[in-house]
Amino acid sequence: MKLARMDWALGTLLTVMTVGVCACGSSSSGPASGSLPTAIGKGEGQLNLVAWEGYAQPEWVKPFEAQTGCQVHAKYAGSSDEMVTLMRQGGGTQYDMVSASGDASLRLIRGGDVQPMNVSLVPEWKNFIPQLQSPPHNTVDGKHYGISLQWGPNTLLYNTRAVTPAPTSWATIYSPKYSGAITVPSNPIQIADAALYLSKANPSLGITDPYELTEAQLDAATKLLQQQRPLIKKYWALASDEIELFKNGDVVIGASWPYQTNTLVADKVPVKDLIPVQGATGWADTWMLSAHAKHPNCAYKWVNWVSTPKVQAQQAISFGETPANTKACPYMEQIQKGSCTQYHANAPSAYFDSIKFWKTPVTQCGNGKNDCMDYSAWQQKWTEITS
Amino acid sequence: MSSSFAARRTARIDVSAALFRRPWLRATLLLSAPGAWFVLIYMTALALLFISALWRVDSFTGNLVHSWTLDNFKTLFTVPVYRTIALRTIGIAAAVTVTDAILAVPFAFYAARMAPKRLQNVLFVAVLIPLWSSYLVRVYAWRLILAKDGIINWVLGNVGLGSVNIGYSNWAMWIVFSYIWLPFMILPVWSAIERVPDSYIEASADLGARGWRTFRTILMPLILPGLAAGSIFTFSLTLGDFITPTLVGGAGSDFIGNVVYQSVGIANNVPFAAAFATVPLVIMGLYLLLARRLGAFEAL
Numbered sequence: 001m002k003l004a005r006m007d008w009a010l011g012t013l014l015t016v017m018t019v020g021v022c023a024c025g026s027s028s029s030g031p032a033s034g035s036l037p038t039a040i041g042k043g044e045g046q047l048n049l050v051a052w053e054g055y056a057q058p059e060w061v062k063p064f065e066a067q068t069g070c071q072v073h074a075k076y077a078g079s080s081d082e083m084v085t086l087m088r089q090g091g092g093t094q095y096d097m098v099s100a101s102g103d104a105s106l107r108l109i110r111g112g113d114v115q116p117m118n119v120s121l122v123p124e125w126k127n128f129i130p131q132l133q134s135p136p137h138n139t140v141d142g143k144h145y146g147i148s149l150q151w152g153p154n155t156l157l158y159n160t161r162a163v164t165p166a167p168t169s170w171a172t173i174y175s176p177k178y179s180g181a182i183t184v185p186s187n188p189i190q191i192a193d194a195a196l197y198l199s200k201a202n203p204s205l206g207i208t209d210p211y212e213l214t215e216a217q218l219d220a221a222t223k224l225l226q227q228q229r230p231l232i233k234k235y236w237a238l239a240s241d242e243i244e245l246f247k248n249g250d251v252v253i254g255a256s257w258p259y260q261t262n263t264l265v266a267d268k269v270p271v272k273d274l275i276p277v278q279g280a281t282g283w284a285d286t287w288m289l290s291a292h293a294k295h296p297n298c299a300y301k302w303v304n305w306v307s308t309p310k311v312q313a314q315q316a317i318s319f320g321e322t323p324a325n326t327k328a329c330p331y332m333e334q335i336q337k338g339s340c341t342q343y344h345a346n347a348p349s350a351y352f353d354s355i356k357f358w359k360t361p362v363t364q365c366g367n368g369k370n371d372c373m374d375y376s377a378w379q380q381k382w383t384e385i386t387s
Numbered sequence: 388m389s390s391s392f393a394a395r396r397t398a399r400i401d402v403s404a405a406l407f408r409r410p411w412l413r414a415t416l417l418l419s420a421p422g423a424w425f426v427l428i429y430m431t432a433l434a435l436l437f438i439s440a441l442w443r444v445d446s447f448t449g450n451l452v453h454s455w456t457l458d459n460f461k462t463l464f465t466v467p468v469y470r471t472i473a474l475r476t477i478g479i480a481a482a483v484t485v486t487d488a489i490l491a492v493p494f495a496f497y498a499a500r501m502a503p504k505r506l507q508n509v510l511f512v513a514v515l516i517p518l519w520s521s522y523l524v525r526v527y528a529w530r531l532i533l534a535k536d537g538i539i540n541w542v543l544g545n546v547g548l549g550s551v552n553i554g555y556s557n558w559a560m561w562i563v564f565s566y567i568w569l570p571f572m573i574l575p576v577w578s579a580i581e582r583v584p585d586s587y588i589e590a591s592a593d594l595g596a597r598g599w600r601t602f603r604t605i606l607m608p609l610i611l612p613g614l615a616a617g618s619i620f621t622f623s624l625t626l627g628d629f630i631t632p633t634l635v636g637g638a639g640s641d642f643i644g645n646v647v648y649q650s651v652g653i654a655n656n657v658p659f660a661a662a663f664a665t666v667p668l669v670i671m672g673l674y675l676l677l678a679r680r681l682g683a684f685e686a687l
Contacts, residue, residue, distance in 0.1 A: 054533045078653075084657040180552060234555045248534035250554050318548035379654060387641045 011042070036118035040300040046071040047298040050086045052097040052285070054259045054319045055079075060311045066270075070298035078237040079187040080104035080358070081379070087113045087290060089149060096293040097302065099149060101283040102137035103189050103211075103358040104376075105385060109138075109145045114288040116143040121300055124307035128324045131352050138286040146288035147303045151356045152321035152343075152353050153280035154193065155273040157256035157264075159246065170197040170276045172253060174224060174243055179231040183245050183254035186235035188375070188382035192281050193255060194221040196226075200278045210356055212279065218373045218381060225385045235386050239263075246271060258320025259345075259368045282355035316343050409565065425443070440661035451657065455657050459662035469646070473666055475643045478627035479557065483564040484618045487572035490565070491617060492610070495577040514570045526634050529563045533635065538602065555637035562634050572617035578614025580606070615683035622674060626667045643667055 047070045049056060056074035064069055075095065077083045080103045087098050092113055100108055108114045119125045125133065125147060132148035139145065158167055163178065174197070175184050184190055195210035198220055207217050233251045236242040242260050243251035247250045247269055261273040287303050288294065305311055313331035322344050323332075329340040340346050365372040406413045440459055443452050463469050498510045517525060532538045533554040540550040555561055583606060592599040629644030636642075641649075643663055650660035675680070 064547060081655075082653045085651075085653055229638055233638050237633070247556075248554070249529070249536040284541055305422075327421060335563070378467075383646075387468050387472055387647070 002357055005302060018260065018387070019274050020048060036116060037121065037296070037300070038118070040121055040304075041297045043068045043298045043301055044295040044296070045069060047097070047295050047302055048095045049074045049302075050077050050083050052099055052101075055099050055285075056083065057315070057317070057318055058316050058317065059250075060306070063125070063243070064302065064305045068298065068301045070295070070301060072302075076238065078186075080107075080189065081187075084111075084113070089281045092290050092292040093294055096290055096292070096295045096299045098288050099285050099329065100146070100288050101285050101358050103360045104293040105137045105286050105288060106140075107360055107375075108288060109140055113291055114145050114290045114292070114331065116145055117147060117289050117300075117303070119144050119147065120149055122307055124325055124327075125306070127309075127327045128307075129326055129349070131265070131349065132284065132324045134254055135284065137284065137357070138288070146286040147307060148153045148308060148324045149285045150319065150323055151282060151284040151352070151355075151357070152258060152319075153275050153282040155256050155258055155261065155280065156276050157242075157254055157261055157273045159252040159270055160270045160272050162252035163319075166272070167253065167278055170278050171201065172227050172276075173255060174231075177233060177310075178253050180233055181250070181252045182228075182231050183234055183242055183251040183348050184228075186386065187238045188378045190255070190280075191218070191225065191378055191382060192220050192356070192358070194224045196281060198224060198280050209366055211359050212360065212372045213360050214365070214371050218377065222381045222385060229385060243267075259318075262318070264318045272349075280355060282357050284357050324348075339355065361387060397511045407549050417676050436661050436664060440660050440665060442658040444658060449597050459659045462659065462668070463662055469663065472641050472646055473643060475557075475628060475640070476644075476667070476668060479560055479564065479642075482561055483568060484572075484621045486561070486565045487621045488576075488614055488618065490569060491572040491576045492614070495573055495580050496606075498573075499577050514573050514620040517567075518570055523630065525567060526631055528558070528565060529566065530635050533559050533562070553638075556637060557636070557640055559637070560631055560640060561636040563631050564621075564628070567631070568621040568624050571620035572614075575616040575620075576610060576613040579610040580618075583609050612682035612685055615678045617680040619675065619678050619683060623671050624672065 005029075005218040019155070031382035049072060051074050053076040057070060061072045061074075075086065077086055080101050080131075083098050083100055083104050087095055087108060097108075097109070098114075100114075105114075108263050119133075128148055134142075134144065135148065138148065154168060156173070158171065158172075160166070162181070170193070172178065173184065174194075184193075187365045191213075192210040195207050195213055195217065198205055199210060199216075202220070205217055205220050207213065210294075213221065234241070234245060236245065236254075239257060239260050242251075242254060242256060243263050246260070246264055247267065256273060258273060261271060266377060287306065289299050289340050293299055306315065307325060309323075309325050310331045312325040312328040312333060313318070315321070316323040317332060317335050317339050320343065326345075329345045331337040332343070334347060344351055359374060361375045361378055362371050363374045388471045406416075439451075441455050441459060443454070443456050444450070445452050455469055464614060490535065494510075498507055523660070534540075535550070535552065535554055539553075543550055553562075587605055587609075588601060591605045596604070627644055629648050631638050632642045632645055643666055647660045647664050652662065
């Protein structure tokens with residue numbers, strides 16, 4: 001009987017350990033109130049970030065640490081859901097800031113997980129493109145819950161040797177031609193990509209906004225993704241997964257971020273990316289401050305640092321995205337000739353408006369009706385599609 | 388000086404005598420520390436698991452709602468995808484167990500009964516050596532071996548056999564799990580075979596049984612408890628794993644552990660994770676009952 005108990009231990013320890021963290025449920029209060037800081041004090045010596053992979057590169061983190069004495073600890077998250085969860089874990093005191101995209105930022109604001117920031121303490125904010133100074137995804141009731149960072153499209157990435165002719169349409173990742181060699185992100189917001197494709201491929205569905213889907217529209221997108229599943233090699237969770245898949249020849253085409261393209265090109269893998277004819281979804285990221293941040297001064301120093309034109313340019317080129325700061329262009333040209341145009345830093349505002357930026361699906365449709373499917377429905381569909 | 392020494396000595400004898408006269412006190416003192424660990428940390432975790440499975444999460448704020456509900460279990464049994472995942476997990480765990488058993492018996496038989504003493508030691512070390520390196524390193528190594536441009540296809544290509552496309556699939560998971568848990572099957576089988584007295588085999592031969600007959604009727608029943616003991620390890624370790632499916636699994640290769648991990652780490656739905664985590668607990672409970680009937684606990 002003693003042995004039987006030992007086996008119980010062995011057999012279930014992994015499972016129990018996995019769930020052992022359940023004692024640390026989240027406890028968040030309402031949106032933080034109180035006055036905004038009017039000056040940035042002395043740094044607290046460290047700064048804990050939740051970030052997209054590639055957002056805390058040594059290139060600009062090391063000089064920041066040397067200059068401010070704030071040691072940066074970055075935790076990479078693979079999806080907006082993971083970011084929200086990480087910011088809520090341990091009562092929200094574990095991480096100071098998060099580089100939230102538009103589909104996470106409002107959830108964090110409504111959940112009371114982040115606090116308003118004083119934009120006048122970030123002088124470079126005035127140089128941001130007008131659309132990103134007070135965008136609806138991070139500014140609520142005139143309060144700025146964070147400082148915009150960078151933005152860009154989700155692209156179609158392909159191996160130039162294996163995929164011929166070069167693709168022009170998202171249809172390529174839904175057709176069996178490259179069956180078993182396709183990868184897409186492991187992220188419920190990927191449903192919007194399918195919806196965007198369907199809005200052009202099947203206009204009778206009447207999809208106008210890929211994030212505002214009625215039940216019938218969501219079902220249509222789900223069906224498309226279910227047909228796509230047997231063609232998929234792997235749903236990638238971290239950018240580094242997708243990089244390895246392309247490097248080892250396991251996949252030849254997939255939905256991606258420009259970051260992967262840059263990394264793969266640097267490694268001499270024959271890849272290219274493009275925005276297909278249907279257009280693209282995209283992200284606009286914000287550095288948001290936790291409502292329970294332990295190192296707020298370092299956090300303010302950090303947003304100031306990453307808002308400077310030079311760091312904006314470094315990050316834009318490293319990740320392959322567009323800086324929020326309009327003054328970044330000359331610095332981009334210094335680092336890499338032609339990069340300002342390549343990454344659309346000088347594009348007219350129509351370009352910004354053409355990208356369907358990530359936002360959290362809610363029941364309120366744009367048309368004033370309440371018949372849209374909310375994010376939990378999206379999550380459930382996504383589990384049913386991919387698991 | 389000497390009187391205080393004598394006094395301390397007497398006191399010590401008194402304590403020993405008191406403990407000797409009261410076995411319950413002795414047992415209490417000996418068992419209180421491990422007992423407290425067992426109750427406080429181990430059993431409490433299990434109890435919390437069951438309790439939180441009956442809570443739910445507010446979908447908007449993500450906060451835990453401490454009201455009793457069976458919704459998590461209802462979702463588990465009504466949404467088909469979770470049945471698929473549970474069956475996939477059990478299926479691969481069973482396949483890995485069978486594979487390891489088939490590999491372990493001849494190996495252990497050779498090592499325990501045929502190999503010279505020196506080679507025996509070498510084999511023993513060879514079985515254990517992989518356990519000295521990190522689990523993750525071994526899984527990542529397999530990822531590179533199985534990749535399309537990996538070692539397997541390089542070898543196959545060089546000998547003119549074309550290529551196989553098994554990276555990131557259930558096949559890959561089966562191979563990697565079978566490799567990783569093989570030592571846990573070999574060791575109990577080895578010790579079971581070692582314990583069979585030579586005289587049994589000789590007696591079987593004297594009675595006219597050939598090799599296969601001896602193996603089937605003499606050896607097999609005697610090593611079955613060893614196999615059952617090994618299968619507890621291979622089955623339960625596969626059942627609870629989520630790292631190998633993440634790293635070498637393809638599209639649609641989630642295990643129960645992955646759903647638990649995603650529910651906690653990504654969806655922030657601890658109650659649902661707890662509900663799903665009770666499934667392998669129940670499966671292992673049934674499995675252990677079966678293993679006990681096969682005599683696995685005597686062979687450990």
